[in-house]
Amino acid sequence: MNVVGxxxxxxxxxxxxxxVEDLTLGYGERVVLEDVNLSxxxxxxxxxxxxxxxGKSTLLKAMIGLLPPWKGTVVLGGEVITGPDKVSAxxxxxxxxxxxxxxxxxxxxLSLAENIALPIQEFTKLQPEVIEAIVHLKLEMVGLEGFDxxxxxxxxxxxxxxxxxxxxxxxxxxxxxxxxxxxGLDPVTSAELDELLLExxxxxxxxxxxxxxxxxxxxxISDRCIMLDxxxxxxxxxxxxxxxxxxxxxxxxxxxxxRRARRRE
Numbered sequence: 001m002n003v004v005g006x007x008x009x010x011x012x013x014x015x016x017x018x019x020v021e022d023l024t025l026g027y028g029e030r031v032v033l034e035d036v037n038l039s040x041x042x043x044x045x046x047x048x049x050x051x052x053x054x055g056k057s058t059l060l061k062a063m064i065g066l067l068p069p070w071k072g073t074v075v076l077g078g079e080v081i082t083g084p085d086k087v088s089a090x091x092x093x094x095x096x097x098x099x100x101x102x103x104x105x106x107x108x109x110l111s112l113a114e115n116i117a118l119p120i121q122e123f124t125k126l127q128p129e130v131i132e133a134i135v136h137l138k139l140e141m142v143g144l145e146g147f148d149x150x151x152x153x154x155x156x157x158x159x160x161x162x163x164x165x166x167x168x169x170x171x172x173x174x175x176x177x178x179x180x181x182x183x184g185l186d187p188v189t190s191a192e193l194d195e196l197l198l199e200x201x202x203x204x205x206x207x208x209x210x211x212x213x214x215x216x217x218x219x220x221i222s223d224r225c226i227m228l229d230x231x232x233x234x235x236x237x238x239x240x241x242x243x244x245x246x247x248x249x250x251x252x253x254x255x256x257x258x259r260r261a262r263r264r265e
Contacts, residue, residue, distance in 0.1 A: 059228065099168055
């Protein structure tokens with residue numbers, strides 16, 4: 001098991017809502033991550049971080065059921081979602097999660113209101129007027145009230161991310177997964193998105209798992225960090241960001257948190 005410091009920074013916030021056991025992932029014949037173990041507790045904001053190509057998004061895809069593992073188990077919202085006979089379990093687990101994709105993944109031909117209404121229409125039997133009320137509430141929560149009739153192309157990058165976030169929380173998920181939420185945003189807009197995520201956690205109690213390499217965001221919102229390394233093909237550090245910055249002995253961890261070049265081997 002290539003987990004270094006797995007017991008460091010153990011979370012005491014609540015019940016376990018995500019568990020990964022002995023997970024091995026890859027593409028073709030290439031192993032990306034090997035024998036990875038981690039857990040996320042209710043109410044946490046956990047950031048998965050590391051350099052480019054270390055397997056951050058690959059791990060996220062496995063955690064939400066988009067990438068079947070070569071080996072190992074993923075438990076999501078109390079449901080074991082890995083294995084050939086787990087289709088119904090995966091469907092049940094996905095009702096408990098929301099996903100903010102890196103690109104936002106809004107449908108360009110639909111208005112913001114129509115985009116946000118899609119998951120509600122697909123997974124519930126609510127009346128149109130109730131769905132409309134929920135959509136307006138979600139837009140208000142992300143600061144986009146009054147923009148419901150606009151198309152995604154008519155918005156700034158930051159507004160599109162907020163709209164995608166509104167869609168991700170449309171069904172009041174227990175767990176929110178975000179893939180590089182600050183990608184492509186200027187520092188001020190990125191900081192505003194960080195604050196919005198914190199507000200949603202405080203207001204709704206959502207557990208969040210974020211993939212990011214943006215150090216300001218990591219330090220602003222993380223309860224714990226899970227750091228991956230490409231050469232190690234797994235986790236090299238787990239803990240609160242301030243502890244990893246100050247106390248972790250691994251040079252790779254220090255290089256990341258102190259923004260300095262690593263020594264060439």
